Amino acid sequence: MYRWNGWGDEQVDMPLPEAAAEMLNELVGSTAPGPACTKEELLSRIPESRIRQPISLVSTEPEERLLHSYGQSFPDWVGFRFGSISRFPDAVAYPGTTDEIKDILAFAEKENAVVIPYGGGTSVVGHLDVPDIDRPVVSLSLERLNRLLDINPYNRLASFEPGVRGPHLEAQLKTHGYTLGHYPQSFEQSTLGGWVTTRSSGHQSLYYGRIEDLFAGGRLITAKGDLQLPPYPASAAGPDIRQIVLGSEGRMGVLADTQVIITEIPASDDVYGVFFPSWDKAVDAVRSLVGAGLPLSMIRLSNPVETMTNLIIAGHEKQIALLKHYLRLRGLFDNTYCMALIGLIGSRKNAHTGWRHTRDIIKQYNGVAVGKSMGNAWKKNRFLAPYLRNILWDYGYGVDTLETAINWDNVRPTMAAIESAISSALSEKKESVHVFSHLSHVYTSGSSIYTTYVYRLAETAEETMDRWQLLKSRASQAIVNAGGTISHQHGVGTDHKPYLSAEKGQLGVDLLNQIWSFSDPDMRMNPGKLS
Numbered sequence: 001m002y003r004w005n006g007w008g009d010e011q012v013d014m015p016l017p018e019a020a021a022e023m024l025n026e027l028v029g030s031t032a033p034g035p036a037c038t039k040e041e042l043l044s045r046i047p048e049s050r051i052r053q054p055i056s057l058v059s060t061e062p063e064e065r066l067l068h069s070y071g072q073s074f075p076d077w078v079g080f081r082f083g084s085i086s087r088f089p090d091a092v093a094y095p096g097t098t099d100e101i102k103d104i105l106a107f108a109e110k111e112n113a114v115v116i117p118y119g120g121g122t123s124v125v126g127h128l129d130v131p132d133i134d135r136p137v138v139s140l141s142l143e144r145l146n147r148l149l150d151i152n153p154y155n156r157l158a159s160f161e162p163g164v165r166g167p168h169l170e171a172q173l174k175t176h177g178y179t180l181g182h183y184p185q186s187f188e189q190s191t192l193g194g195w196v197t198t199r200s201s202g203h204q205s206l207y208y209g210r211i212e213d214l215f216a217g218g219r220l221i222t223a224k225g226d227l228q229l230p231p232y233p234a235s236a237a238g239p240d241i242r243q244i245v246l247g248s249e250g251r252m253g254v255l256a257d258t259q260v261i262i263t264e265i266p267a268s269d270d271v272y273g274v275f276f277p278s279w280d281k282a283v284d285a286v287r288s289l290v291g292a293g294l295p296l297s298m299i300r301l302s303n304p305v306e307t308m309t310n311l312i313i314a315g316h317e318k319q320i321a322l323l324k325h326y327l328r329l330r331g332l333f334d335n336t337y338c339m340a341l342i343g344l345i346g347s348r349k350n351a352h353t354g355w356r357h358t359r360d361i362i363k364q365y366n367g368v369a370v371g372k373s374m375g376n377a378w379k380k381n382r383f384l385a386p387y388l389r390n391i392l393w394d395y396g397y398g399v400d401t402l403e404t405a406i407n408w409d410n411v412r413p414t415m416a417a418i419e420s421a422i423s424s425a426l427s428e429k430k431e432s433v434h435v436f437s438h439l440s441h442v443y444t445s446g447s448s449i450y451t452t453y454v455y456r457l458a459e460t461a462e463e464t465m466d467r468w469q470l471l472k473s474r475a476s477q478a479i480v481n482a483g484g485t486i487s488h489q490h491g492v493g494t495d496h497k498p499y500l501s502a503e504k505g506q507l508g509v510d511l512l513n514q515i516w517s518f519s520d521p522d523m524r525m526n527p528g529k530l531s
């Protein structure tokens with residue numbers, strides 16, 4: 001069972017080590033526990049449904065409507081934890097076949113309702129926000145559509161229903177010896193359809209590719225009919241329409257059966273821990289590694305503040321003290337060194353040789369490799385970090401993340417500008433913010449920058465949102481000013497919408513709007529997004 005008002009499996013908790021609580025107390029300030037509105041309180045506020053004649057696949061039960069009224073963005077959290085959420089879908093539909101998706105769209109047309117496709121509900125940028133409009137809103141849950149439809153190992157293709165979540169998808173491929181290799185941090189809850197329609201990126205994208213490299217084709221159900229997307233390995237027949245479906249955020253239609261490229265499960269898949277003496281050296285080392293043609297699966301490079309924060313959050317004080325002692329002996333000092341996790345993947349021989357070459361490059365930048373134990377710990381706990389959001393809220397801290405991507409020559413100034421914008425955003429309110437970053441996905445020409453910030457919740461939803469707005473808008477403006485993309489992986493949704501035209505230009509936004517108004521003339525599909 002997933003938590004209704006937080007992240008993840010109800011049975012899983014991530015404790016906050018005492019040292020981490022002390023660090024936050026010192027850096028951000030003391031707090032009172034964050035509010036936790038009850039489900040009953042929220043249920044009592046749900047207005048009557050505007051649906052006139054529900055059909056059998058459609059529920060107007062208040063609890064279903066509540067659970068489909070938000071995702072996982074910070075404003076969503078404020079809504080369900082403070083109880084300030086005010087808009088709910090009028091109904092939730094549960095199709096079990098593609099034909100039933102069409103039945104729901106026909107039903108929505110009859111009711112003059114709008115439809116929001118709902119995958120795993122893990123959007124962190126307000127994709128699932130219920131619009132404030134004078135029409136009923138139907139959340140179209142894809143949870144029943146989670147089967148493997150076909151696998152063709154010869155072509156390395158598999159076809160799934162769109163609502164399949166990460167663990168179920170991988171388990172179904174594993175029985176055939178294959179993997180998709182797409183592991184976003186939200187893997188446990190997010191779905192294949194959601195990944196495609198938000199242009200998601202997984203931990204090991206350096207080897208497997210982002211979702212746009214893995215999405216081979218499928219079928220989009222639109223108001224104008226079915227859009228077939230054949231899985232050509234390549235095509236020069238004009239612009240690739242799959243690229244428009246990727247990132248369409250429910251605006252163009254419902255992605256039904258989805259074909260993906262699969263890979264034989266590699267024999268070797270290891271992650272090594274490496275420390276670099278400074279951020280400058282570390283960024284240069286990573287850039288060199290990416291250009292060296294190595295069998296890398298991932299590079300995740302934390303800046304000094306994130307390195308320090310992660311070591312404290314990890315607990316294990318004695319082992320960390322030994323590690324720090326060892327690093328000092330090797331000439332690396334606290335508060336300047338940066339930790340990298342570097343993955344090598346493929347046949348045992350290639351991965352082994354690849355690691356030897358990787359180590360040679362690391363040495364050129366005075367990096368110190370510390371073996372596989374940190375990498376193994378990361379692999380074991382890789383999906384646990386988001387559970388910290390639950391405990392931090394209980395302590396009275398809000399935590400949010402944002403991300404961009406930019407060319408190598410701008411990585412350092414952009415990260416500095418984002419962090420500076422965030423650290424100073426609440427100074428007029430005399431509030432401190434703990435901010436840190438890492439490079440999470442690296443490319444030949446540049447890198448993503450992923451920034452986390454922790455600050456104090458206020459007593460009211462309004463003031464907490466005010467703080468968040470300041471943090472989000474100052475950081476987003478810093479990204480835009482630096483020439484970075486407004487999102488490397490989370491998408492646009494509601495939260496990034498004000499910055500879309502800075503990236504696409506007004507002509508680009510107009511072009512997108514023309515596509516949506518052609519495929520969805522009645523503004524039925526997730527209206528207001530991507531426009």
Ligand SMILES: Cc1cc2nc3c(=O)[nH]c(=O)nc-3n(C[C@H](O)[C@H](O)[C@H](O)COP(=O)(O)OP(=O)(O)OC[C@H]3O[C@@H](n4cnc5c(N)ncnc54)[C@H](O)[C@@H]3O)c2cc1C
Nearest residue numbers: 119120121122123184185186191193194200201250255386
């Ligand atoms: C803790 C946490 C960690 C995260 N880590 C990552 C990460 O590492 N990488 C990353 O890329 N993202 C990450 N995200 C963001 C989020 O998980 C992704 O955006 C994900 O792709 C959303 O998938 P979903 O199934 O939950 O979609 P939802 O949140 O349900 O929907 C997102 C959007 O997709 C549309 N949609 C969903 N399914 C369909 C469909 N079948 N047809 C048409 N439209 C559809 C919805 O209408 C909506 O506009 C994270 C989120 C959280 C909460």
